[in-house]
Amino acid sequence: MTQFQINKTDPARTRLIEMTPADYAATMGEGDVLVRVDRFGLSSNNITYVVLGDRMDYWQFFPAAPEPGDDAAGADGWGLMPVWGFGDVVESRCANLEVGERLFGYFPPATHLLMHPDAARPAVSPVVDVSAHRAELPTTYNTYQRVLQEPDYDPADDDLRILLNPLQTTAWALREQLRDAAWFAAEQVVIVSASSKTGIGLARALKQDESAPAIIGITAPKNRDFVMGLGLYDQVVSYDEIEESLSHRPSAVVDMAGSGDVLGRVHRHLGDAMLHSINVGLTHWDQAGGGTGIIRERSEMFFAPGVFQKRMKQWGAAEFNRVTQEFLRSAFTESKGWLTIEPMNGLDGLDAGYALVREGQLAPGSAIVVAP
Incomplete structure (x- = not known):
């Protein structure tokens, strides 16, 4: 034990x-x-x-x-x-x-x-x-x-459920919040850390909604080809291209990574066109809370359970479960084209796997499943 x-x-x-x-x-x-x-x-x-x-x-x-x-x-x-x-x-x-x-x-x-x-x-x-x-x-x-x-x-889907269920339901909830806010009047949704699994899920959810604005993905240069290959984003911008390539159109920003430097650059570049920013993840643990230029008065921290509770109250539990399960099933199917699962047996080697994830060294199309 x-x-x-x-x-x-x-x-x-x-x-x-x-x-x-x-x-x-x-x-x-x-x-x-x-x-x-x-x-x-x-x-x-x-x-x-x-x-x-x-x-x-x-x-x-x-x-x-x-x-x-x-x-x-x-x-x-x-x-x-x-x-x-x-x-x-x-x-x-x-x-x-x-x-x-x-x-x-x-x-x-x-x-x-x-x-x-x-x-x-x-x-x-x-x-x-x-x-x-x-x-x-x-x-x-x-x-x-x-x-x-x-x-x-189906036990064969256990690993996909472990990896995608929490992330894809979060992505679905993000789309619901954006839609409830009429997309914050944005003409584009800018997803920072577009290679993240939640980012991919949000792009996919937005793609399914004809009323959604354009979908812009921002990612590390090393992940650019992977993100473009997904076919979900209308434009992919690498971190070193933000000032050069990111359009000044009215924008809703969704940040999956919590890199204060990158998010600050996006906010400064967009300026008044940055209408609203939603912070979802803080995977850059060493930069949490940092960054200059972040427009905090138009930013919020996302809390998925609040959206879940709102929809369950509106729709009832049965309809909520039907809609989210349908979204998840399609996510499982589509993910098989890009997701590689790395198995790990025992907790003895977990420190190495945790370090890979913590330092952002795990390939964007990979995830770890541990059998302790």
């Missing part, structure tokens, strides 16, 4: 903490379940969780275990980066969640997760972890799908 922990103040520092079955047995109470984490994804969105760990309470989802011999305070400086994945119930003291159930949702980068499901929910509904430390966190992230109850569940 192992946890991969990240230092909260220095995300480049990591450690593996081993726990014994007795450690879990000592804390497992009535109504708890123990889940064996089967696999999880690792991509740039996880770096956003690390950078925003304190600001948006991502560190609060999964308590970090102390090193052997330490009390709980010894783990205060360390956190567990949330990841999306699958897990199987291996021990249950909860009447409506049996051993053998397979769950999809938010997990720690660890071999196991101790949960306290809401026992009041029927056995045919999604599982909601109501552990005390998660009580104030968004329900969206506390909810787990019982995938064996899904009529169209």
Whole structure:
């Protein structure tokens, strides 16, 4: 039983903490379940969780275990980066969640997760972890799908679901927010970090909407050919071409990377034509909050669960699920043309994979799936 922990103040520092079955047995109470984490994804969105760990309470989802011999305070400086994945119930003291159930949702980068499901929910509904430390966190992230109850569940799609489900639903929610705002009166949507999986998802979502403005992708020079090959963007501009090639048309900017330098250059270049800017990701962890020239009074931080809740209230849960699942199914199909999955077995090598993602060294068409 192992946890991969990240230092909260220095995300480049990591450690593996081993726990014994007795450690879990000592804390497992009535109504708890123990889940064996089967696999999880690792991509740039996880770096956003690390950078925003304190600001948006991502560190609060999964308590970090102390090193052997330490009390709980010894783990205060360390956190567990949330990841999306699958897990199987291996021990249950909860009447409506049996051993053998397979769950999809938010997990720690660890071999196991101790949960306290809401026992009041029927056995045919999604599982909601109501552990005390998660009580104030968004329900969206506390909810787990019982995938064996899904009529169209296909284990062959597990890796795609891990990697694309959170990113593509975020992309869909971004399109919905932009559309609700009448595109902020923009003539073009400028996607910074156009090679990111969420950026690709947003471009795809915009492409499906005939009322959407032109789609402009900004990317690193090394990723330019990859982005152009996707066929989703009306124009692709590399970082070194911003001042030369980015049109001054009224623009809505969606930033997936959080590079203060790049975003500042885009804002300065567009000036009054920069009508609104949405910050989605902070994968440039070393530049979080930096950058000169950013027009902060016309900028906002994106929060996907707010859009999900709005649409569920408007449409009802059944219609919301139908629309988003249809979007995801088509995303799975299309991604097979550009996405390469890099498998990783065990947590021992996770530090190297995490470093690749953290430093932006993973190829844009690649993603890591870890089987701890």
